[in-house]
Amino acid sequence: MGRELRLNAFAMNCVGHQAQGLWRHPRDRSAEYRSLNHWVELARLLERGKFDALFLADVLGLYDVYGGNTDTALREAVQVPVNDPLLIIPPMAQATEHLGFAVTCNLSHEPPLPFARRMSTLDHLTDGRIGWNVVTGYLDSGAKAAGRDKQVAHDVRYDIAQEFMDIQYGLWEGSWENGAVRRDRETGVFTDPAKVHRVRHEGEYFKIDSVHLCEPSPQRTPVIYQAGSSPKGTAFAARHAECVFIGGNEPGKMAEDVAKLRDLAVEFGRARSDILVFALATVVIAATDEEAEAKFAEYQSYVSEPGTLALMSGWAGVDLSKPEQAKTGAASSNAIQSVAASIARGAEPTGRRVGRPVGLGGGGPAIVGAPKRVADELEAWAEEADLDGFNIAYVVMPETFADIVEHLVPELQRRGLFKQTYRLGTYREKLFGDGPRLGERHPAARYRRPER
Amino acid sequence: MGRELRLNAFAMNCVGHQAQGLWRHPRDRSAEYRSLNHWVELARLLERGKFDALFLADVLGLYDVYGGNTDTALREAVQVPVNDPLLIIPPMAQATEHLGFAVTCNLSHEPPLPFARRMSTLDHLTDGRIGWNVVTGYLDSGAKAAGRDKQVAHDVRYDIAQEFMDIQYGLWEGSWENGAVRRDRETGVFTDPAKVHRVRHEGEYFKIDSVHLCEPSPQRTPVIYQAGSSPKGTAFAARHAECVFIGGNEPGKMAEDVAKLRDLAVEFGRARSDILVFALATVVIAATDEEAEAKFAEYQSYVSEPGTLALMSGWAGVDLSKPEQAKTGAASSNAIQSVAASIARGAEPTGRRVGRPVGLGGGGPAIVGAPKRVADELEAWAEEADLDGFNIAYVVMPETFADIVEHLVPELQRRGLFKQTYRLGTYREKLFGDGPRLGERHPAARYRRPER
Numbered sequence: 001m002g003r004e005l006r007l008n009a010f011a012m013n014c015v016g017h018q019a020q021g022l023w024r025h026p027r028d029r030s031a032e033y034r035s036l037n038h039w040v041e042l043a044r045l046l047e048r049g050k051f052d053a054l055f056l057a058d059v060l061g062l063y064d065v066y067g068g069n070t071d072t073a074l075r076e077a078v079q080v081p082v083n084d085p086l087l088i089i090p091p092m093a094q095a096t097e098h099l100g101f102a103v104t105c106n107l108s109h110e111p112p113l114p115f116a117r118r119m120s121t122l123d124h125l126t127d128g129r130i131g132w133n134v135v136t137g138y139l140d141s142g143a144k145a146a147g148r149d150k151q152v153a154h155d156v157r158y159d160i161a162q163e164f165m166d167i168q169y170g171l172w173e174g175s176w177e178n179g180a181v182r183r184d185r186e187t188g189v190f191t192d193p194a195k196v197h198r199v200r201h202e203g204e205y206f207k208i209d210s211v212h213l214c215e216p217s218p219q220r221t222p223v224i225y226q227a228g229s230s231p232k233g234t235a236f237a238a239r240h241a242e243c244v245f246i247g248g249n250e251p252g253k254m255a256e257d258v259a260k261l262r263d264l265a266v267e268f269g270r271a272r273s274d275i276l277v278f279a280l281a282t283v284v285i286a287a288t289d290e291e292a293e294a295k296f297a298e299y300q301s302y303v304s305e306p307g308t309l310a311l312m313s314g315w316a317g318v319d320l321s322k323p324e325q326a327k328t329g330a331a332s333s334n335a336i337q338s339v340a341a342s343i344a345r346g347a348e349p350t351g352r353r354v355g356r357p358v359g360l361g362g363g364g365p366a367i368v369g370a371p372k373r374v375a376d377e378l379e380a381w382a383e384e385a386d387l388d389g390f391n392i393a394y395v396v397m398p399e400t401f402a403d404i405v406e407h408l409v410p411e412l413q414r415r416g417l418f419k420q421t422y423r424l425g426t427y428r429e430k431l432f433g434d435g436p437r438l439g440e441r442h443p444a445a446r447y448r449r450p451e452r
Numbered sequence: 453m454g455r456e457l458r459l460n461a462f463a464m465n466c467v468g469h470q471a472q473g474l475w476r477h478p479r480d481r482s483a484e485y486r487s488l489n490h491w492v493e494l495a496r497l498l499e500r501g502k503f504d505a506l507f508l509a510d511v512l513g514l515y516d517v518y519g520g521n522t523d524t525a526l527r528e529a530v531q532v533p534v535n536d537p538l539l540i541i542p543p544m545a546q547a548t549e550h551l552g553f554a555v556t557c558n559l560s561h562e563p564p565l566p567f568a569r570r571m572s573t574l575d576h577l578t579d580g581r582i583g584w585n586v587v588t589g590y591l592d593s594g595a596k597a598a599g600r601d602k603q604v605a606h607d608v609r610y611d612i613a614q615e616f617m618d619i620q621y622g623l624w625e626g627s628w629e630n631g632a633v634r635r636d637r638e639t640g641v642f643t644d645p646a647k648v649h650r651v652r653h654e655g656e657y658f659k660i661d662s663v664h665l666c667e668p669s670p671q672r673t674p675v676i677y678q679a680g681s682s683p684k685g686t687a688f689a690a691r692h693a694e695c696v697f698i699g700g701n702e703p704g705k706m707a708e709d710v711a712k713l714r715d716l717a718v719e720f721g722r723a724r725s726d727i728l729v730f731a732l733a734t735v736v737i738a739a740t741d742e743e744a745e746a747k748f749a750e751y752q753s754y755v756s757e758p759g760t761l762a763l764m765s766g767w768a769g770v771d772l773s774k775p776e777q778a779k780t781g782a783a784s785s786n787a788i789q790s791v792a793a794s795i796a797r798g799a800e801p802t803g804r805r806v807g808r809p810v811g812l813g814g815g816g817p818a819i820v821g822a823p824k825r826v827a828d829e830l831e832a833w834a835e836e837a838d839l840d841g842f843n844i845a846y847v848v849m850p851e852t853f854a855d856i857v858e859h860l861v862p863e864l865q866r867r868g869l870f871k872q873t874y875r876l877g878t879y880r881e882k883l884f885g886d887g888p889r890l891g892e893r894h895p896a897a898r899y900r901r902p903e904r
Contacts, residue, residue: 013573015642024637031635031642034576034667036546060566062663070645070663077642081633081667084566084573090539091546091577094488109566114512114536121465121536124486125543181533183483185476188756190467190483190529193522211514211522215533217486304640 005382005417006389006431007409008102008278009046009401012057013085015077018282018393020311021304023077030397033083036091042398043092046099049405050419052430053100053131054092055225055245055278055391056085060109060137063314066306067321073314076307086118093126100427102131102225102243107164108157109137112208116171119222120214128218128426128436131243133225134236136161158232163203165240165443170199172221173438174447175212191215197449219426219436221444229257237275238264239443242431245391247280249365254279254385262386270441276388276431279381280364283392283400285407289369296368299395364393371411379417457834457869458841458883459861460554460730461498461853464509465537467529470734470845472763473756475529482849485535488543494850495544498551501857502871504882505552505583506544507677507697507730507843508537512561512589515766518758519773525766528759538570545578552879554583554677554695559616560609561589564658565665568623571674572666580670580878580888583695585677586688588613610684615655617692617895622651624673625890626899627664643667649901671878671888673896681709689727690716691895694883697843699732701817706731706837714838722893728840728883732816733830735844735852737859741821748820751847816845823863831869 015023015031023030032038046054062080063073073080089101101122105115122130136157152160180195201208226241228234237244238261248254262272284299286292309320367377378390394400412418423429426436438444467475467483475482484490498506514532515525525532541553553574557567574582588609604612632647653660678693680686689696690713700706714724736751738744761772819829830842846852864870875881878888890896 021640023642024640026637034669036542036577040546060569060665062665070648074643074645074648074663075641080663080665081643082569082665083576084570086539087542087570087573087577090488091543094492094543094546109563111561111563114561117512117534118536118539121539124535125488125539185478188473188476189527190475191526191533193526196522196526211526211532213512213514213532213534215486 003382003417004388004419005378005412006052006276006278007049007404007418008053008055008389008391009042009051010055010057010280010391010393011042011397012079012082013088014079014082016079016304016307017057018311019299019303019395020076020078020307022299022302022395025299025302025396027399028396030394031077036088039088039092040095042401043096043099045398045401045405047096049401049409050422051099051401051405052389053102053427055102055131055133056089056104057133058082058085058104058106058135060106063310065317065319066310066313068319072306072310076304076310078307078310078314086122089122089130090125093129098129098422098430100129100131100223100430101126102133102223104133104135104225106135106137107161108152110164112164112167112206113171113210113213116168117213119168120172120212120217120220123217123219123222124214128428130219131223131225131427133227133245134161134165134240135227154230155232158228158236160205161236163201163205166203167199167201167206167208169221169444169447170201171212172216172447173444174449175199176214176216177449178216178451181215219428219438221438223428223431234261235264237261238270239268241275242428242438242442243276243278245278245280247364251381251384254387258386268443274439274441277386278389278391279385279387281378281390281392282364282366282395283374283378283404283408284366284368284395285371285374285403287370287407289373292369292373296366371407374408375411375415375417378412379415455834455869456840456871457830457864458504458728458730459501459856459870460505460507460841460843461494461503462507462509462732462843462845463494463849464531464534465540466531466534468531468756468759469509470763471751471755471847472528472530472759474751474754474847477751477754477848479851480848482846483529488540491540491544492547494853495548495551497850497853497857499548501853501861502874503551503853503857504841505554505879507554507583507585508541508556509585510534510537510556510558510587512558515762517769517771518762518765520771524758524762528756528762530759530762530766538574541574541582542577545581550581550874550882552581552583552675552882553578554585554675556585556587556677558587558589559613560604562616564616564619564660565623565662568620569665571620572624572664572669572672575669575671575674576666580880582671583675583677583879585679585697586613586617586692587679606682607684610680610688612657613688615653615657618655619651619653619658619660621673621896621899622653623664624668624899625896626901627651628666628668629901630668630903633667671880671890673890675880675883686713687716689713690722691720693727694880694890694894695728695730697730697732699816703833703836706839710838720895726891726893729838730841730843731833731837731839733842733844734816734818734847735826735830735856735860736818736820736847737823737826737855739822739859741825744821744825748818823859826860827863827867827869830864831867 011017013033022028059079062070063078064070066072085103119132175197177195181191182189196211198211199208223242224240225243226237227245228236258277265275284292284296286295313320367374413420429436463469465485474480511531514522515530516522518524537555571584627649629647633643634641648663650663651660675694676692677695677697678689679697710729717727736744736748738747765772819826865872881888
């Protein structure tokens with residue numbers, strides 16, 4: 001196998017995730033997000049298709065920039081209502097054996113010790129299939145909800161994040177030595193107290209003095225995802241991330257960003273291949289190009305323009321309901337510019353390669369066609385931008401993923417781009433093949449105690 | 453049916469819950485707490501026996517009072533390691549239809565908005581089978597872990613709790629009106645924004661300005677449990693609790709406490725029957741009294757004295773490894789006194805009624821015998837102390853519960869004291885029969901908006 005492509009399904013514990021308005025589609029089932037069966041069936045489908053992971057987005061605030069209020073977000077179900085993402089993972093893990101789960105948690109809403117325990121608990125319950133997408137928050141409404149007047153400044157957020165990570169690594173990697181847990185019924189020793197250590201931290205933003213509450217889980221530290229693209233965000237990713245999730249639809253530009261990220265990782269003492277890069281993509285696929293185009297057009301007829309603009313306004317922090325602001329805001333983000341343009345044009349396909357920007361897949365492109373065309377696009381894109389895989393947004397839940405399992409996965413397998421079977425072991429082993437724990441080059445490794 | 457008795461199974465996402473040392477018993481499986489199957493099988497067993505709920509304890513700190521360090525707690529697995537209790541509930545809900553889940557969450561570790569969302573998410577995923585045991589924390593080590601130097605004063609904790617409850621009620625009961633969610637594919641309206649309201653609160657301890665992130669769940673507010681027995685704790689329970697969990701082994705004294713609690717509830721405008729009272733009990737039951745006694749003696753041989761004392765020391769805040777402190781400490785708590793005495797005597801049965809205090813069941817009594825003897829005891833005890841049910845601690849997991857399903861439940865059913873089938877509906881409907889939402893007499897009701 002040459003370049004292996006990994007596929008994640010991109011979803012959220014809500015109704016309208018990336019494709020706003022599509023919950024009205026007669027076959028869409030995203031409004032069933034409150035049901036356990038909904039998620040269990042999705043997980044089974046994804047594992048049948050050998051998806052690497054389900055990537056769960058999250059946000060703890062409302063999209064209130066568009067029009068200056070939350071009316072559109074509420075009316076169109078733009079990522080609200082939104083339920084907790086962690087709680088749907090254990091039943092999905094119970095129903096599957098290999099599927100990974102990468103879950104977004106905003107550290108500004110999480111006291112360090114209970115958070116470390118939640119992640120360790122998930123890693124235990126899933127037998128090591130957990131990843132954490134580290135987020136510092138981008139919505140002022142989320143900050144208000146947490147009791148602050150507004151979001152703390154972007155750069156400060158990453159300082160807080162650095163301190164938060166230090167504590168997490170201390171708890172996950174350093175508090176319980178390997179071999180601390182004996183489980184010895186004969187001697188009556190469950191844990192050897194000499195091998196358990198307090199994490200003492202008194203920093204600018206956090207203070208803690210405790211041992212970790214959990215015994216070491218299969219991976220200890222969950223697989224670390226990151227999605228920031230600012231200079232501070234990229235530096236954070238180059239230092240901490242094992243997987244990076246990027247948006248955009250210009251392969252050339254993405255290639256530059258990916259190269260910069262991998263260069264920076266090397267500067268931090270890591271290897272270029274220590275980070276896997278996933279790009280956001282929407283795929284509409286069918287047996288023939290014509291069928292796929294027809295399906296795409298039918299989907300497009302359900303797109304909600306205000307819903308899409310409300311989402312984009314929240315991302316950009318600019319009210320796209322106001323023409324003047326929209327201009328400024330659009331200029332600040334290519335993805336938003338092109339989506340706004342696409343909506344304005346009425347969903348007419350724009351110049352190809354790598355796909356068309358649409359109101360369907362959030363900030364990423366849509367790739368539409370028969371298996372050959374879609375696989376060609378993904379393969380060329382991954383080659384040009386040096387990608388390791390894709391986070392696939394859905395248009396119609398779960399139809400988009402079912403179509404990929406039926407049409408795309410076999411084509412990628414035929415080309416030797418996609419695994420025939422899952423690797424054994426934890427999520428980290430499936431991704432990197434080197435054992436369940438973080439490698440020695442990762443900054444978390446220095447929190448470990450020497451074996452004795 | 454006369455007085456209906458409810459049964460909860462009392463457990464914790466850890467190894468050594470109440471019966472310290474019993475994880476060494478050859479048939480005990482509590483050390484498998486990290487496995488999803490462990491919990492799913494327990495839930496199925498409990499539902500087969502028509503248990504009302506699984507009551508999950510939790511603590512976010514270590515028992516470090518005994519001997520002035522955490523060595524004993526770690527060595528004996530005294531409630532450490534301890535995993536997150538919320539995450540095991542969805543898979544158990546997936547495997548059952550009627551079993552309720554009452555889960556302990558310490559509000560001093562929970563930012564209000566994410567916490568409200570976690571509870572609502574659980575209520576959605578379980579179809580309204582969630583209860584919340586409101587805890588304010590009793591371990592200094594937990595406070596330290598949360599970044600405070602020590603536990604805030606007891607009375608202040610209940611002021612914080614009151615403010616926390618105000619916010620939760622606002623989010624659960626007041627933020628989304630009935631009928632706010634339309635789910636109307638035709639008009640494209642998912643939620644009517646006019647029927648969703650911000651919760652604005654700027655108090656002494658919390659500040660929030662947000663709508664609730666979740667649409668209304670079946671019960672909205674989870675069934676509220678409380679377990680405090682101080683004057684402030686009792687007042688809090690009388691005001692807020694729907695179920696109260698008490699310890700102790702003197703029916704006469706408990707009768708006084710229960711009467712006081714119900715009187716106080718009436719003072720707060722509620723009815724005496726608005727609160728169901730559950731007592732902690734350990735039951736060792738077999739086909740004959742002799743078999744049960746033999747089983748009890750065999751269990752006793754596994755009790756860890758230091759483990760038990762470490763647990764008790766944490767509860768009492770007194771180091772029972774020091775004779776002088778032990779005396780003072782024991783005097784402050786009857787339960788601890790009698791358990792300490794029982795251990796000192798080598799588990800010899802003490803004067804009966806209502807059972808014998810032992811190192812097996814935490815602060816409650818153990819009731820040992822054939823179905824007739826156990827049912828007689830429970831029935832008389834419930835009558836004398838005006839109890840509505842029992843939280844049954846386990847000695848050997850899950851054997852204790854399997855024995856109850858086999859021996860006790862049929863006997864209670866024969867006597868008309870226990871349901872033959874589950875009532876339909878949410879956990880609250882199963883307990884009170886009046887609909888899924890809190891009654892009008894409860895303080896949460898005034899957060900509701902008038903129907904229109």
